[in-house]
Amino acid sequence: MAADTLFQRITDYAHRADPYPLYAELRESRVARQEDGSYLVGTYHEIAALLHDPRVSSDRRNRTAPDETGIGEEGLPPAFIGLDDPEHHRLRSLAMWSFGPPHTPGRIDAMHGEITRIVKDLIGGLAGKERIDIVDDFAYPLPVTVICRLLGVPIEDEPQFRQWSDAIVAGIDPSPGEDPAERQRAAAEARKTMALYLGELAGKRRDHPSGDMLSAFATGHGTDGQFTQLEIMTTSVLLLIAGHETTVNLITNGILTLLRHPDQLARLRSDPTLMPLAVEELLRYEPPVQMLPQRTPLADIEISGLTIPKGVPLILMLASGNRDPERFRDPDRFDPAREDNQHLGFGSGIHSCFGAPLARLEAQIALNELIQHLGSPRLVEDPPPYRRSPVLRGPRHLLVEPG
């Protein structure tokens, strides 16, 4: 009985502020079958194994029961996050061409100065405020500005695609028991509009390239093949959304966690070189992506003595694996100097987070600068109000009063 309703409880907004006791419950059953036929996995080693298992598909079209997310309704193929190799590899490599190694290894590193400037501008804007909303005043505008610069999207259009993005994220929310049809129609619509918008931008760059990623996507490169217009559209929608919906939570969860651990905050403030490790610990302790709801086994897969049948929805609870005592000593303790911290915050396997280097850099700079400038801030409300999404989990607002 308990296992049947576990996922409902996890996705229930009432548990958003602290889902961790539910994850502990999940780990006890290791693999938990839900009433609707889906399977939850919450233990570290099992999740890691499934993330590297070539029989686990990321393509929802492999589900036996018809897919209900509305993805595809708008007539667009899935972006690479929802595809398997070799298609996934081809598209991901094409996107990587202008983002990371081997062709563009220095791109993210070179943004160090620019990100620092953006962060300092935002912090400048906080001066004199008696109350700061870490989300709206800082953690949201930062990654949006960065990803816009990187892709080459005018920041003036932000209000526009923020609406689209909200609708798309709402569409992937698994909310068992509730009729998702309306949300999903809205998500499909938003996805299509956003794709057309980015497609049009890329079209303009084709004639006037300007050194950003959309230009690179549009003008093509080298010998590794080239995106079609449709692929540019789906890929850039993915990057624009993933580029900010996750980092905002990483930064906000980071500040919240540090404010809850003043001793660690003081330690990091006096030694900024600890921040890279601290960000890794945050990715373990409060990961922005709590679960991967869209895997599907292509064969019956035996794990922990249980068979996960082919074609069912398979949900990997990354945040639960990150707190698995079989893998991490004292897993509920926030320890910025933790060694051997191979967390699942960025997933693992062929789909491991494309934007990880960027997210790391942004969070390291943002948190370091913020804790230097905020003095000893006071949390106005703990727990803060959370966003709806149980997948991309984080506070919707985080009010602090600078000390």
Added chain:
Amino acid sequence: MRGEVRDGRIVIVGASLAGLRAAETLREKGFTGSLTLVGEEPQPPYDRPPLSKQVLLGRVPADRTGLPRRRDVEAQWRLGVRATGLDPIGKRVLLADGEEVPFDRLLIATGTRARPWPNPAEAALDGVFTLRTSDEARRLAERLDAGPRRVLVIGAGFTGSEIASACRERGLAVTVAERGPAPLVGALGGTLGALAAKLQRAHGVDLRCGVTVTALEGDGRLTGAQFSDGTHIDADVAVVALGAIRNTEWLAESGLAAGPRGVTCDAGCRAFDMYGIVTDDVFAAGDIARFPHPLFEYQLLSLEHWGNAVAQAEVAAHNMVNPGPRRLPHLTVPAFWSSQFGLNIKSVGVPTFSDQVVIAQGSLKDARLVAVYGYRGRVTAAVSVNQARSLAYYQRLIETAAPFPPAPGAADQIESPVPVPSDVPDPKLLSHGPTVALTGHMPDRRLTVVQPAR
């Protein structure tokens, strides 16, 4: 008793990857006694894999591949001096400079050296190289910088193939000569060997298989080479990549089970003596060691793998400072990587321990695949080409002795999964050695020897 384990005198002979990692681990595990590292090479420990890759490409200078230090090991370093003997009764290591170093426990980590060209006069020709040390890599890289007209690579194992790849990337003309039927065939078998052959040729290598080089020609300087099929080429550089020789000669009088195949030890890295009796104070790790592995029917394995040197050194060090019941076995699944001709090749398990192979993911055509190897119906190895991410999955299949062929169902299974013979040739057919050698159950010398009185 406990105190004694953490102090006393430990000597490590062989100051390279396994030696350094063992030293660091000893200190991590709380060893407080005196530590001496003896190394024949004058420079501090460095990394060899880049020598045949980044160094030959001119991207990294040969003297810049120093191994990163995890911690200070607080040791006496005796670099630039060879160990010439081991007195197991007096517990002393004898050095070439006449000194002796006493020990309570000893770690042997002397690795291997390049097999030289068998004809000394020809080997001495200017332009003939081997590649094992940073010194050799520096000299070879300098010669490649000078733009030779043609490079001959003798032996198409991993090292030879990587050298050929670096030369092609520099735009140099290359001939590769291999006695076996294809490059890499000794390590990976026929299917991937055929892929390697195709790729080398596609990259412009003049690849000649099934032939041997019968003579290197020149008068002071190398000018060309003669092949067993009667053909001849002009070449001004030749790299002899005929595999490695284990550095065990200095142990000849030690009474240990040490011979051309390495130093035989148990799963806890303790060396055997020549009667097969395990010692308790002499350990071995890295390329020099030859150890039984339960996943491969307890056959003795000799590996020439970076990861094995690290893992085995850590286990050896742990066991050197822990009493019996706390000792650990070295059961790591062998793993190896190589990069050449734009391919990233990774291997887990022992591909030579196989009778069949199947392409479980991807395809030969795209040069992006995972080949899974089986022996008598169970999975024993997997090799990925440009697709390393799912290797963890196959490693688990190896560890659990999963049935071969693995059940179909991979997302990117393109070729029909029909197992074919793995075509692992008899090592005698190769110019070079395979990087994993199964060396049987017996120590090398099976005779009973009477210990000479001292």
